[in-house]
Amino acid sequence: MTEPVIELHEVSRRYDDGRTALRQASLTVCRGEAVAVLGPSGSGKSTLLHLIAGLDRPDAGTVTVDGVRVDRLDETGSALYRRSKIGMVFQFFHLVDDLTVAENLVLPARLAGTGRAEAKRRAAELLENLGIGRHTRAYPGRLSGGERQRVAVARALMNRPPLLLADEPTGALDSAAGQEVSRLLQDLNADGQTLVVVTHDLALARACTNRTVRIGDGRITEDTAAQDPAAEAVR
Ligand code: ADP
DSSP: OOOEEEEEEEEEEEOTTSOEEEEEEEEEEETTOEEEEEOOTTSSHHHHHHHHTTSSOOSEEEEEETTEEGGGOOHHHHHHHHHHHEEEEOTTOOOOTTSOHHHHHHHHHHHTTOOHHHHHHHHHHHHHHTTOGGGTTSOGGGSOHHHHHHHHHHHHHTTOOSEEEEESTTTTSOHHHHHHHHHHHHHHHHTTOEEEEEOSOHHHHHHHOSEEEEEETTEEEEEGGGSOHHHHHTO
16 A cells, blocks of 8 residues: 555644634545645635645644654654655745746745755756746746746756645736646646645546545535546546
């Protein structure tokens, strides 16, 4: 059996105003899986992603990622964890507009202690592999949405994270650019990258993931991994 990368055990999160965003959610994601998290707005998807990313803490339950008990980390531990274990891609890219594309990539590697020359080499290699090598010296503002998202994916991969998390990665893109990003995620997973994608985009979920988890009102209501593989094949 493949090794688990994410293990959520009966995780609950209740906000200060009394709202319960997650109710005893349990989920195991193994190395090499690509999982789409689907559900209506307000169902708890972002809360789930934030807990996995160490950006928030559960009120009950445990969150383990690549052997790290994420729910127990303090602020410093959580920053180190995010640098080494997680790559994140957001709907609106979150690139630093005052830095060039290459500098955007070098930054997280330098923060993680990689030497400047090695960080530059890795950035050049990733940009080339992701088909955006010609934009290395450009500023993000000059690029199209699809290109910016490619840069954001490249940045997320700089520190070779065991887990790539994407929050609506095609949400701000037109359909052609969305399909390109979808193909990119698909290729990364084919190369072994473990992936969790929160999305409303069913086409993206079908194209680049092999498992669907649905959330409704803070509960996991459906998980295709728990179903008959033959049924999954005709989905
Ligand atoms: P989704 O990502 O599926 O839209 P969220 O995880 O953002 O859902 O939200 C789940 C529930 O928790 C919603 O009812 C939302 O209003 C509430 N919520 C999310 N973040 C906070 C917060 N920081 N404070 C209070 N309530 C929140």
